[in-house]
Amino acid sequence: MLTFVLRRFLEAILVLWLIVTATFFMVRLVPGGPFDGEKDIPEVTRQQLEAYYGLDKPLPVQYLNYLGNLVQGDLGTTFKYQGWTVNEIIARKLPVSFELGALAMGIALVIGIGAGVLAAWRPGTTTDTAPMSLAMLGICLPTFVLGPLLILVFGLKLHLVNVMGWNLPQDRILPALTLGLFYAAYVARLTRASMLEIRREDYMRTARAKGLPEARVYLLHGLRNGLSPVVSYLGPALAGLISGSFVVETIFNIPGLGRFFVQAALDNDYTMVLGCVLFYAALIIVFNLISDILLVWLNPRRKLS
Numbered sequence: 001m002l003t004f005v006l007r008r009f010l011e012a013i014l015v016l017w018l019i020v021t022a023t024f025f026m027v028r029l030v031p032g033g034p035f036d037g038e039k040d041i042p043e044v045t046r047q048q049l050e051a052y053y054g055l056d057k058p059l060p061v062q063y064l065n066y067l068g069n070l071v072q073g074d075l076g077t078t079f080k081y082q083g084w085t086v087n088e089i090i091a092r093k094l095p096v097s098f099e100l101g102a103l104a105m106g107i108a109l110v111i112g113i114g115a116g117v118l119a120a121w122r123p124g125t126t127t128d129t130a131p132m133s134l135a136m137l138g139i140c141l142p143t144f145v146l147g148p149l150l151i152l153v154f155g156l157k158l159h160l161v162n163v164m165g166w167n168l169p170q171d172r173i174l175p176a177l178t179l180g181l182f183y184a185a186y187v188a189r190l191t192r193a194s195m196l197e198i199r200r201e202d203y204m205r206t207a208r209a210k211g212l213p214e215a216r217v218y219l220l221h222g223l224r225n226g227l228s229p230v231v232s233y234l235g236p237a238l239a240g241l242i243s244g245s246f247v248v249e250t251i252f253n254i255p256g257l258g259r260f261f262v263q264a265a266l267d268n269d270y271t272m273v274l275g276c277v278l279f280y281a282a283l284i285i286v287f288n289l290i291s292d293i294l295l296v297w298l299n300p301r302r303k304l305s
Helices: 002-029 043-052 059-071 086-121 126-140 143-157 169-198 202-209 214-226 228-243 246-251 257-267 270-298
Strands: none
Touching: 002 059, 002 270, 059 270, 086 126, 086 169, 086 214, 086 228, 086 246, 086 257, 086 270, 126 169, 143 169, 143 246, 169 214, 169 228, 169 246, 202 214, 214 228, 228 270, 246 257, 257 270
16 A cells, blocks of 8 residues: 555656646746736836746746745745735635535535435336436536526525625535536436446345345445445546636635636736646545545455556
């Protein structure tokens, strides 16, 4: 296990370096600069700002300086938010995005696994077709469509919840549902396919031959192994929930990290874009590693490789 974790750690460093390098030069290729949006800024002031942030140096020197600061854990100072560093903004806004992602993941797991197990219990019947039809509908409805629909129905028509902000506990309901239902659809389909395959395994027939109730065989013996594909999906899914929530954060006016990432891309805020990309990439790597370890815990016959 330790060897596996160390190897993945070294691979992660290489992957992050490649991502940082590619992102660093790609954002520099975008037309315009971080101060082009400023109106009536004197040329002398622009040159002073570029000198202050080191943008007047050759590109390879800027790249090496950024890597040097990155090794020390310094993601740099943003160009648009005076007095703030990228580290401070990520630390301040991440809890909001993480809370939204965690709530959405809870909804996705409860609804997705429940629907998948129910559908595989009686294949071809109404208990199968109904949840799978809803799952297909959930896959076909992206978050930028589902979010406004939920706002229209539950916020503007029924007046049950607030549609904007992140102040009250009920403000979490619609954004978490918007994100969670989309991923629940995939979890439901994965769970159903896995449970249908598990039903034909030898150990399931052995458990039935021992006279155990069908529900116990199905849920106790089958579900643990049937969740392996779901666990494999959880790593990138959770990272996607956190990093991909910027659309939902924009729709519901949530002050999370995703909104800063979008605005930084529009403003050519190089350090903020690099910091967000690096942070999201690290999240994906960490969550994938956790899902691999969970897979071994669920099925000890599977080896870490």
